[in-house]
Amino acid sequence: MTLGKKIIVNGTAIIVGLYFLVLGIIEAKPFLGTFVIAVILALLMMPISKKLEKRGLKRIYASIVNTLLLFLLSLGFAALISIQLSTFLKDWDNVKQQIVPKIEKLEGLVYSNTPIEKEDVKLGDAVSNKGVGKKALSFINSFYSFIGNYLLTFIYIFFLLNYRSRFRKFFIKLFPDNKKQKITTVLSEIASITQGYLFGKFLLMVFLFIIYAIGMGATGVSNFIVISALAALLSIIPYIGNIIGFVLAIGLGYVTNGDTVALIGIVATFSIAQFVESYVLQPYVVGDKVNLNPLMIILIVVVGNLMWGVIGMIISVPVLAIANVIFKHVQPLKPFSFLLSNDDSK
Structure with missing residues (x-):
């Protein structure tokens, strides 16, 4: 076989293999999504367990104890959100009276300044009773x-957590004796990087929640607790999460309040929070734990969203950091580590 044919055959095999690998990962989301999240949370709790x-x-x-602690924390967060949402729903009639005129005004601006006409916008089955039973059944499922x-x-x-030593020994036993020390180093580095990143992100979310709650609460934003909690939680998604959180705050805060002071408060709070996060909290709390190129982070977050949605966006950075550690210690894959890393000295 000539060199040209080998390149074509091998290239085609790699592309087809990657396609089916990605397809398999997407299809395995119901199992892998839950399991990967559990692995990441177990790594986060490992220092406390030790x-x-x-x-x-x-x-x-x-x-x-560690499992129950995580479970209670998740229940507490869910209870906080539920209480705030119930308050929001009680005021829904008043909120709707404030939202509807704004939507109608926005529609008028769209129709008068764009080629879109009112007849082009169809609500379809969203406002009809068709398929209500199916939707209810789908929701229950x-x-x-x-x-x-x-x-x-x-x-x-x-x-x-309970069987972590057995899993560690299993990975070490997969390799020959002359590689065992290196595998031990890789596993320790993976655990250290993941734990540092996740714990730093957790502290960052707590600080952001406090800043958001103080800023929006002081300016009279309604439901500022739930808005602050959601915006802080979304910050776990690099770059994109902060934008989504700001848009969410505008939607739930200003639109429902209809108060210019609330809008100024939201903008000022998020501006101050992002400044503090970028120049104070991020360097000292999270630091450069994962050592990843910002462009690679954005790309992996987008790919994670395409493959697994929100779950993919959340776990994409820790997974890429783990992959980067492996690439760094495998000689043929070191160029990929150089591409992913933010360090030019490699």
Whole structure:
């Protein structure tokens, strides 16, 4: 076979293989999405588990304590959001009276300044009763599926923490004796980078929540607690999350309030928060834990969204950081580590 044919055959095989690999990952989202989140959260809780074990607590009990702690934190956050949403829904009639005139005004501007005509906008079945039964059934199925995956995540976390030594030894045993030390180093580096990044992001979200709540609460933004919580939570998605959080705050804050002071408060709060995050919190709390090129971060977040939606956006950066550690220690893959990293010295 000539060199040209080899290049064509090998290139085609690689493209086809990557296509089916990506397709398989997308199709495996119901299982892999839950499991990968559990792995990342287990890595986050591992230092706490180790400290409890050093103080004499057996590993199984330390794993239970850490799993319950995560579970209670998630329930507390869900309860906070639910209470705020219930307050928001109670005021829905007043909110609707303020929103409708703004929407009608916006529609008038669109129709008068663009080629779009009113007849082109069709609400379709969104305002009809067609398919209500199917939608209700779909919602119920989705709800039960979410609850099942939610509880399954914590079951995974418990077993991952409890049997982490066995998993570690398994990966080490996959390689020959002369590679065992290097594999141990890679696994330790993966755990350290992931834990540092996730813990830093968690602290960052707490600080942002406090800043958002103080700023929007002081300027009289309604439902500022739920807006602050959602905006802080969205900051886990690099770059894109802050933009979504700002748009969400405008939608839930200013549009429902209809107050110019609220709009000024939201803009000022997010401007101050982003300045503090970029120049104070990010360097000292998160730092350069993952050492990834900003362009690569944006690309992987977009790819994660295309493949797994919101879950993909959240886990994309830790997964890429883990891949980068592996690339750095495998000689043929070191050029990929250089491409992904933010360090020019490699």
